[in-house]
Amino acid sequence: MRFSISRWQCIAWSAGIILTLPLIFLIFESLIPDPEVFDHLWNTVLWDYTFNTFVLIFGVLALSCLIALPLGWLVAYCDFPGKKQFEWALMLPLAMPTYIIAYVYTDLLDYAGPVQIWLRSTFNWQNPDDYWFFDIRTLPGAIVMIALVLYPYLFLIFKTALREQSFKLVQASQLMGYSARQSFFKVSLPLARGSIVAALALIAMEAMADFATVNYFAVSTLTTAVYDTWLGYYSLTAAAKISGIMLLFVFMFLSIERFSRRNKAVHERGGVNNDAMLYTLSKRNGFLATLFCCVVLIFAFFIPVSILVGYAVSYFDQAWNSEFFIYAWQSLKLAAIVSFICVALSLFVVFNQRLSAKSIDLIPGRMASMGYALPGTVLAIAVLLPLSLLDDAVNQFVGQFMEEPGLIFSGTLVAITLAYVVRFYAISQGTIEASFTRISPSLDMASRSMGKTPGQTLSKIHFPLLRRGMLTAALLIFIECMKELPAALLLRPFDFETLATHVFQYVSDEQLELASISALFIVLVGLLPLYFITSSMESAKFEEESTNE
Amino acid sequence: MSDLLIEKLNFDYQGNKVIDNLSLTIGKNEIVCLLGASGCGKTTTLKAVAGLIEPSSGLISISNKTFNDKHVFVAPEKRNIGMMFQDYALFPHLTVAQNIGYGLLDKNKKVKSERITEMLSLVKLEGLGERYPHQLSGGQQQRVAIARALAYKPSILLLDEPFSNIDHQVRFQLIEDIRRIIKDQQVSAIFVTHSKDEAFAFSDKLAIMHEGKIIQQGTAKELFYQPKAKMVAEFLGQGIYIDAQYLGDSKFKTLLGKVRSTQEIDGDKQNGSLYIRPQHISLKPKSTVVAENSVTILSKRFMGTRYIYRIGISDQEIEIASTDDGQFDHGDQVDLNILPHPVNFFIN
Numbered sequence: 001m002r003f004s005i006s007r008w009q010c011i012a013w014s015a016g017i018i019l020t021l022p023l024i025f026l027i028f029e030s031l032i033p034d035p036e037v038f039d040h041l042w043n044t045v046l047w048d049y050t051f052n053t054f055v056l057i058f059g060v061l062a063l064s065c066l067i068a069l070p071l072g073w074l075v076a077y078c079d080f081p082g083k084k085q086f087e088w089a090l091m092l093p094l095a096m097p098t099y100i101i102a103y104v105y106t107d108l109l110d111y112a113g114p115v116q117i118w119l120r121s122t123f124n125w126q127n128p129d130d131y132w133f134f135d136i137r138t139l140p141g142a143i144v145m146i147a148l149v150l151y152p153y154l155f156l157i158f159k160t161a162l163r164e165q166s167f168k169l170v171q172a173s174q175l176m177g178y179s180a181r182q183s184f185f186k187v188s189l190p191l192a193r194g195s196i197v198a199a200l201a202l203i204a205m206e207a208m209a210d211f212a213t214v215n216y217f218a219v220s221t222l223t224t225a226v227y228d229t230w231l232g233y234y235s236l237t238a239a240a241k242i243s244g245i246m247l248l249f250v251f252m253f254l255s256i257e258r259f260s261r262r263n264k265a266v267h268e269r270g271g272v273n274n275d276a277m278l279y280t281l282s283k284r285n286g287f288l289a290t291l292f293c294c295v296v297l298i299f300a301f302f303i304p305v306s307i308l309v310g311y312a313v314s315y316f317d318q319a320w321n322s323e324f325f326i327y328a329w330q331s332l333k334l335a336a337i338v339s340f341i342c343v344a345l346s347l348f349v350v351f352n353q354r355l356s357a358k359s360i361d362l363i364p365g366r367m368a369s370m371g372y373a374l375p376g377t378v379l380a381i382a383v384l385l386p387l388s389l390l391d392d393a394v395n396q397f398v399g400q401f402m403e404e405p406g407l408i409f410s411g412t413l414v415a416i417t418l419a420y421v422v423r424f425y426a427i428s429q430g431t432i433e434a435s436f437t438r439i440s441p442s443l444d445m446a447s448r449s450m451g452k453t454p455g456q457t458l459s460k461i462h463f464p465l466l467r468r469g470m471l472t473a474a475l476l477i478f479i480e481c482m483k484e485l486p487a488a489l490l491l492r493p494f495d496f497e498t499l500a501t502h503v504f505q506y507v508s509d510e511q512l513e514l515a516s517i518s519a520l521f522i523v524l525v526g527l528l529p530l531y532f533i534t535s536s537m538e539s540a541k542f543e544e545e546s547t548n549e
Numbered sequence: 550m551s552d553l554l555i556e557k558l559n560f561d562y563q564g565n566k567v568i569d570n571l572s573l574t575i576g577k578n579e580i581v582c583l584l585g586a587s588g589c590g591k592t593t594t595l596k597a598v599a600g601l602i603e604p605s606s607g608l609i610s611i612s613n614k615t616f617n618d619k620h621v622f623v624a625p626e627k628r629n630i631g632m633m634f635q636d637y638a639l640f641p642h643l644t645v646a647q648n649i650g651y652g653l654l655d656k657n658k659k660v661k662s663e664r665i666t667e668m669l670s671l672v673k674l675e676g677l678g679e680r681y682p683h684q685l686s687g688g689q690q691q692r693v694a695i696a697r698a699l700a701y702k703p704s705i706l707l708l709d710e711p712f713s714n715i716d717h718q719v720r721f722q723l724i725e726d727i728r729r730i731i732k733d734q735q736v737s738a739i740f741v742t743h744s745k746d747e748a749f750a751f752s753d754k755l756a757i758m759h760e761g762k763i764i765q766q767g768t769a770k771e772l773f774y775q776p777k778a779k780m781v782a783e784f785l786g787q788g789i790y791i792d793a794q795y796l797g798d799s800k801f802k803t804l805l806g807k808v809r810s811t812q813e814i815d816g817d818k819q820n821g822s823l824y825i826r827p828q829h830i831s832l833k834p835k836s837t838v839v840a841e842n843s844v845t846i847l848s849k850r851f852m853g854t855r856y857i858y859r860i861g862i863s864d865q866e867i868e869i870a871s872t873d874d875g876q877f878d879h880g881d882q883v884d885l886n887i888l889p890h891p892v893n894f895f896i897n
Contacts, residue, residue: 447640451627
């Protein structure tokens with residue numbers, strides 16, 4: 001056999017290596033001893049931080065299960081008033097950044113907030129000693145806030161898993177004498193176990209990565225530790241070491257996720273999708289189901305949004321200002337650039353995968369996708385490491401001939417762009433891979449046998465057929481970029497703000513009212529994928545039907 | 550237009566020999582069928598000819614132009630090969646006319662559209678050029694696929710199970726149509742299938758493949774009546790083996806009585822076995838004489854135009870169609886008679 005490297009392999013492998021470099025640098029940096037800062041942290045607060053992180057993660061997981069599992073079962077198998085609407089509405093909280101929901105509830109529930117004022121006036125209490133009221137700005141408070149916005153992952157995955165199971169299994173179980181509840185625990189739940197564990201691993205990673213809530217609630221976790229170590233002690237090595245601990249967690253969650261998916265093919269095959277509902281709930285139970293859905297939705301979405309709208313209306317003159325437009329424009333621009341880079345790179349990487357029959361060419365895509373698991377703060381440190389090294393080298397070299405150019409990589413938009421691409425590349429890789437598999441390989445062969453080169457096949461056949469997939473990927477990445485906070489906080493250049501960092505600063509200053517329009521804008525943009533995913537599901541169904549004719 | 554030559558072709562995949570030292574030649578305007586069970590390497594062979602996979606070793610040449618050997622591997626787009634796929638591989642975002650014109654390179658618009666019109670009328674799809682593939686029936690899609698593969702006058706046409714998605718009722722009509730089109734265009738073709746009936750109907754010559762090797766090649770008649778291996782005989786139709794002794798003069802002695810062959814038998818008096826197909830067996834009511842050829846009816850099925858009897862013969866079972874009025878029943882003893890036919894004799 002002849003050995004040769006194609007153009008496509010060059011592009012794919014370069015992308016894979018560049019996007020993996022930050023992680024590699026981080027791992028090496030975390031192995032360098034740093035007696036001063038890290039040993040100090042190790043001997044004092046690090047164990048508390050780790051413990052808090054643990055409690056936070058498991059609290060969020062438990063609460064997410066309590067909310068999402070019943071919701072998923074109700075929506076998948078039962079018929080009750082408003083079910084069709086709840087199916088998508090229950091996904092809405094996903095659009096809510098944690099720093100906004102945390103701020104809103106603090107404002108609502110603290111001593112000077114409307115709830116306590118109302119309680120005091122109703123019961124005639126005079127001061128805090130007269131009554132007990134919980135403090136939202138605590139670790140349990142953070143758990144509730146984060147679970148309220150992360151439960152939709154479990155809800156969506158569990159609901160889909162239930163739908164993919166054949167209703168006939170549950171029907172068979174009932175014919176054999178088990179009640180609806182027993183059938184759920186004996187059949188549906190065990191069958192969906194793999195999906196549930198995978199969803200929980202995802203939620204665990206997101207919960208660990210959360211920076212805004214714990215920072216705002218002054219709960220110290222590993223995420224805030226990374227942030228403080230870098231901005232407080234300026235020790236990249238110590239920050240990298242803490243990041244290393246978080247990486248171990250991430251690795252654990254990823255392995256659990258992989259492991260739980262391993263058996264999926266065996267256990268969850270033969271999904272028959274029929275729209276027939278399994279249970280029609282009685283009037284009373286139907287009402288209770290509707291009530292439960294409403295309560296979750298009201299707390300997780302409608303209260304925060306209406307309060308934001310309230311702020312926006314009463315503080316319109318201050319919030320509707322040039323800052324909003326400048327930062328919105330900067331955010332949109334950054335998000336658009338990142339989406340474009342991610343989609344273009346993954347198009348080439350996945351195309352190379354398809355072109356090459358060798359499994360070794362799967363590696364660049366897998367490597368480049370690892371960044372998705374990095375928490376924002378960890379990612380920021382990881383990106384700074386190679387870029388500051390590069391800056392040093394460039395400055396040293398150029399400094400021999402002329403004035404040093406300064407931090408042209410780590411101090412500019414390059415850093416934040418690279419960080420976002422590393423973090424969100426996996427989204428486009430996954431989406432475009434899925435779109436590619438829907439194109440029959442025989443189309444490639446047909447095009448090649450008719451005299452078209454791989455490049456011509458890509459542009460004439462794949463590109464038009466992948467348009468929808470690429471658009472979906474770009475949109476999903478765009479929205480994630482708009483929401484991403486911790487990496488932006490650490491990496492943004494001196495005079496640069498995204499909407500998220502802008503909003504978060506006002507949150508930290510307890511003045512969200514003044515940035516309420518920006519906050520609403522972030523929420524609205526976050527709602528787009530929900531609409532888009534629902535409508536593209538519908539049209540995918542339509543396409544399937546039209547090809548089956 | 551061209552002769553295809555494959556010599557000592559090998560393809561290894563993850564330690565398995567998918568193609569094992571395969572050699573094959575195809576003459577001018579000849580349609581050759583690679584026939585075999587799934588996984589026997591027939592589609593892989595097709596892909597190697599097209600250049601869609603790179604063989605481990607071996608020679609492939611068309612019209613004396615080498616496409617593959619130790620030093621050369623020509624990319625698929627430079628081979629001028631037409632290929633028709635099992636799922637037709639019509640580009641869903643292009644119209645029928647654009648699909649047919651896809652392979653017409655470097656031609657001016659007028660020549661191109663003339664050729665497209667010509668191809669549309671060849672496959673009797675006049676006026677459907679502006680439709681999209683999903684607006685056509687399965688049979689129409691298939692005709693677009695053949696038009697597309699022939700439009701740029703390929704030096705050879707490869708067909709990968711093209712009829713497997715077609716309803717049984719119209720399949721043989723389509724096979725006839727497409728065979729006529731290929732013969733009209735005077736192009737040689739390799740056709741891959743696992744169906745003996747399609748292979749017999751479509752091709753001039755057959756090559757039976759098994760585990761990456763060609764076991765035997767020849768015309769349908771040759772393979773059917775002179776199989777060189779048991780595998781070939783079995784693949785071309787159900788049957789049973791009975792021990793037989795060759796007595797000379799085209800006569801055999803078996804435990805079911807004497808069998809006469811209607812074709813010459815090579816060789817001397819030897820022991821071996823005969824492969825007997827159901828159509829060469831007839832059943833008769835049991836005679837009073839104790840006959841060595843008496844068998845038991847194991848089951849009986851009414852099929853409308855005929856009855857199917859399942860009988861057992863020395864540990865083997867076979868189903869025999871009979872146009873009688875269902876005279877035998879489960880458990881009946883009947884006399885079995887082997888009719889004179891061109892026998893398949895395998896020497897032990």
